[in-house]
Amino acid sequence: MQELLNTPGEAGALNDADLTLLPIRDLLKSRFFIPAYQRGYRWTNIQVEQLLDDILEFKKLNGPVSDAPDAPFYCLQPVVVKKRARNGQPEWEVIDGQQRLTTILIILHYFNKTEFKTERPLYHIQYQTRPDSETFLANLEDAALAAGNIDYHHMHLAYQTISNWFDALEEAHIGERSELYPVLVKNIKVIWYQVDDSSGRSDTVPVEVFTRLNIGKIALTNSELIKALFLQRGNFENGKVTARQLQIAAEWDTIEKQLQDDAFWFFIYDIANPLKYENRIEYIFDLMKGKQPEDEHYHTFNRFVEELARTRLPADRDKASLLWTEVKKYFLSFEEWFGNKEFYHLVGFLVDCRVPISTLKKEAEGRTKKAFRAYLDRQVHEQVKGDIATLDYDHQNTRKVLLLFNIQTLLATRNADFRFPFYRYKKDNWDIEHVRSRTAQQVTAGQRHHWLTGVLEYCTGLRETTAEHQQAAVAALREGEEKVIAQQILAILPEKRVGDNVFEALYKRISQHFREHNLPGDIDHISNLALLDSGTNRSYKNAMFPVKRKRILDNDKTGIFVPICTRNLFSKSYSSRMSDLIYWEASDAADYLLAMQQTLELYLKTPEPAQ
Structure with missing residues (x-):
């Protein structure tokens, strides 16, 4: 996936600068084509209900819907598309994300059937293997029509799940159907990637991208999305776009190179951490945004999206540069510790003792080097305090003491x-x-x-x-x-x-x-x-x-x-x-x-x- 993101001009490449966050309303005039190489619609009632629960929870936490540029929003996982034409009409071939797009469309159909005298605009989805899919999607409640094939059966079940969910919502007096429609179209956004096919191989490139995205269901990583977020053109003044993009990209590579050095990486990373990293810079982002193993996959990316939306700057400055400076400062603290013999050994020891390095980073803020060294000494004492003459093979402190003995000798x-x-x-x-x-x-x-x-x-x-x-x-x-x-x-x-x-x-x-x-x-x-x-x-x-x-x-x-x-x-x-x-x-x-x-x-x- 990293190769897709970082190879300018390669056929099928996902361009760093082309990431866009689109509200659902911006898709309502679009036409989507689901090619034959994709599987049919398979979302279960659990997945549909989870999406609805998330939208409702978002509304509870954020109050009335707002069109302001900095309004909070709920971010769906990526939709990867390629522009194409069919029967003379422009449309998007969906490479990844068709399950989410179909579910959103079913919810929109539900609103049109139950809430509006005049139907609201909808985007269109055509399945290559189901020529009559557009007709069925307009009649989702028809059980007899749904019995025609397995894809329609699952879409019909999804429609029933949505209907039952809204009925339960109103019976519990939690809210009305109509209240969620504006949230859905204005404050629910998708991460939109457009595949750049500069080679002209229009038939093969989407299949290659789909395969690379879906073999083993390898999701886009937070770091890949954050990089694209930082480098999107809208973050910069027109005259500074290329220069600032190149500078951030170069500094990004420098940080990643340092983190790929095992001597540096295993100084700050605890191997007991259940979160593993191919792109190690993602660890820095997770530390900054406090990601825990139980958090949803795109927790860190969503936190950066929210921060970018909140940031207010004078016209002569760009948001991405400000956030990127914070990332560099966070990383440089670790680099400074790595270069200091005492900090290197004491911090490395505490990380091995399962003390979160994010805790050490927070404690270092506002302290002099002398005060931070004293803090580290106290934390080390807490790990090994007691009479070491009482320790044996099975005691939890024995390994710590033997490790510290080596460290303190050096x-x-x-x-x-x-x-x-x-x-x-x-x-x-x-x-x-x-x-x-x-x-x-x-x-x-x-x-x-x-x-x-x-x-x-x-x-x-x-x-x-x-x-x-x-x-x-x-x-x-x-x-x-x-x-x-x-x-x-x-x-x-x-x-x-x-x-x-x-x-x-x-x-x-x-x-x-x-x-x-x-x-x-x-x-x-x-x-x-x-x-x-x-x-x-x-x-x-x-x-x-x-x-x-x-x-x-x-x-x-x-x-x-x-x-x-x-x-x-x-x-x-x-x-x-x-x-x-x-x-x-x-x-x-x-x-x-x-x-x-x-x-x-x-x-x-x-x-x-x-x-």
Whole structure:
């Protein structure tokens, strides 16, 4: 869809500058043609009643109908058309939106049948597959005529639904039929797109556009509609149209390019957000207009339409430029935070903790940088406050603390330019991993070959190699316990299934060699946990400390990102004793916890009250 909107001159392109908001009354002299490639009319009573309910709700909220240019209006979803001629008469071929147009026409027919002595003007719809459709649409109440085909049947049901809805309205003394007619024709508008066919391929272009719009029912996005809204020619003085359109379009592309940079995007975007974005600038618009997942699809576009209609400016200024400036200012706040090392890390952390970035943006308004930093510190404290020595694998704050430990370690290194990569943290789905492994019972039958291969790789120093290379490497090992272990693993690996007794005996021998068989302490305690990406975590699940240590340090050497605190831990940088680097002991866990407590002291203690 974006290609359709942004390719000037391409056959079938929807031109950014050609979006128009048309009230129903502006369509009343039009003729519409529904081509054969479209399905027939299929709206249900629920959809018809929803439209009527929305119109009634609009009237209740906005009072008497007004013709003023800034009068509020209710906006229907897009109608996409192409100009054509039939029998010498101009008409519009409807590419998308025929269900809405037909329903509105049925409502207008209802008013003519029940309210007006002299019928009011109506637009005309001709279905290519139903040559007598115009005749039927003038006799919608005729059940016998409706029985002729399925399309007429659904149109007749829609007419009955409309009649019943208005009867219920008057029985409940909510209002009269006639009160909604002026609302319908004056204050209900459609988003009108005219397809530009500059190639002359009049028969193929509408089909292509229809297909691209309707395969999978891909709706026009809010950002596509907002772009067209900003760039429509009526927003600008005649002499400034092209220049201002080009400027806004260029700035739009610059913002979208920055948002397509994952390093920037995952700094401001919470992956738990159910709203997903192909055009990421739409996220900025949704934040500005407070869109929630439960809001209707075009919530954000409708809010911009209303704001554009309300805006009053001197003759020498244009509305679109004013609104676009607000968009740029909103975005530039995030860009400024991204460029500030402290704001980048603290805001990124809070966004990952599900604090809405729109809330942070609102709190930043009117504050100095110093005051905003103090606000961020208080919010971080709220996320991790408490005694971290009480945290374990299942506690909701454990991941937050481990993440903040990495972030604060980087913030404390003032001269380092390195930043925590939120995009990797979110895209790679980082897990909480045990430093010291679980017991043999946690290594399932299906994991045993993989687990033993990891131990063999540690012993030989070879990774992902052939059986011949493994045998040669084991033969070359110095005599000792690790060679015996490697030989036993080589003997077992060719077997399809490693038996329980065989595996448990070998596991016990390996565990004793690596001093992991009887370590004290709670294995799920935070002092035995670290952050790792899920891919690396799965590759050595339940592996023992030296195997994990070797793989992590190998990853770091080959350029695979390893978080700084995880690297420090497996390098035993936090340990007060530097002997026995391949073992993880109770003293190492205690030193690791102490390092966390000292690094996070700023956020664990109660912050100073706001000035």
